[in-house]
Amino acid sequence: MILTREDLIRYLKPGNPETLQEIIDLAHRVRLNHVGNKVWLRGLVEWTNRCAKNCYYCGIRRDNKEAHRYTVDFRALEEAIDTALSNKFGSMVVQTGELSGEQFVEEIGEVVKTIKSRSDNKLGVTLSCGEQSEETYRYWYECGAHRYLLRIEASDPELYSRLHPQDRFHEQKNRFISLELLRKCGYQVGTGIMVGLPGQSLQHLADDILTINRLDVDMVGLGPYIPHHRTPLYELKELLLPAAVRLELTLRVLALVRITMKDINMAASTALDVLVSSGRLMALRAGANVLMPNLTPADYRKDYFLYDDKPWLTEALDLVKKISGQVRKYGLEIGSDEWGDAPRFAERNSKKTTTGKLL
Ligand code: 5AD
Ligand code: SF4
Secondary structure (H helix, E strand, C coil): CCCCHHHHHHHHCCCCHHHHHHHHHHHHHHHHHHCCCEEEEEEEEEEECCCCCCCCCCCCCCCCCCCCCCECCHHHHHHHHHHHHHCCCCEEEEEECCCCCHHHHHHHHHHHHHHHHHCCCCCEEEEECCCCCHHHHHHHHHHCCCEEECCCECCCHHHHHHHCCCCHHHCHHHHHHHHHHHHHHCCEEEECEEECCCCCCHHHHHHHHHHHHHHCCCEEEEEECCCCCCCHHHHHHHHCCCHHHHHHHHHHHHHHHHHHHCCCEEEECCCHHHHCCCHHHHHHHCCCCEECCECCCHHHHCCCCCCCCCCCCCCHHHHHHHHHHHHHCCCCEECCCCCCCCHHHHHHHHCCCCCCCCC
16 A cells, blocks of 8 residues: 555544554554464563663663663573473564674674574574674674664654764664665564654654665564653653553554555564553554564563663563463464564565665
8 A cells, every 4th residue: 555655644643543443453454464363472582781872762871870781691591592492482582782892793693593503493583783794794694593673763864863972883874774784684674663752753753654665674663762761862751742642653653564564574562561551462453463572581681671661570471371362352363383484575585686775
């Protein structure tokens, strides 16, 4: 379905329950037709909260000296892998702050190899470790990672510049270059944004949706912005839309991305559960088809605070049990023992257009 910028702005506008229901129902139908009724599980491991960057919105930014820094150990990783396997998860996601250097690159390579060998290649591996060199992306791919998430955060250059320090480590153009490199290395590529940022307009969000379409990614992960009290952006909290509006806006963006992109994978982000306890469930009804239960060992999990009030106490297996019952009423079921790749990726490769430009 082709939607113009004006159509998108109209459908994004909060406050009209009819248009909300209309796009959620359409997104659900598109989802069933193009990616089926499965909800794919990815066991999330937040490997380290060390980060060299200083994004204004994020609780684990370098200058937050209050954050207690950790790196998970390999024994705990093995336990998480075993939990994923015994509960029929098809994949794992390894997320970190953005670090560079030989030691980090090697370490993540080992993490990937451990997941692949311990699971006998049963588990797919998604990485979310920020902007890296082509060589690093290639190395991790060779270790066995085959999907990579790197959010653009916001497509508008001016808004992006208000969210990040003005230095060479936070240049927007490098995001786009990284996404190109990831595609070139053979990854299934994912991107996304935050919804409800201070100063973000409906026009910005419509342009985000158009940009994500133009990027022709295989996966999308987007969620609401949630303030963190130890970040510079917290000072703008008076400009924040009420939680209910941020929730509605996020659901509208999710539905519109599903309607316009159809055969991609799309995650129900954890941040939604901060706004309302059924947030992720609502996302699964609005077009999302991926759930990422948190398998980070509890001792570490409490320190991976990108934002305040993170529902870190929700145990992964309790979440899966609860959601698997709840989604049944929408005709959905939890997928098991399969990687659950996005049909768009296979489709693109079969057409041999892998070199297709991202922008
Ligand atoms: N609220 C919501 N999402 C956030 N992220 C970082 N900080 C916040 C926040 N305060 C998201 C960013 C990043 C991902 C790892 O977490 O979009 O890409
Ligand atoms: Fe680091 Fe990512 Fe947080 Fe930015 S958003 S400070 S890169 S962890």
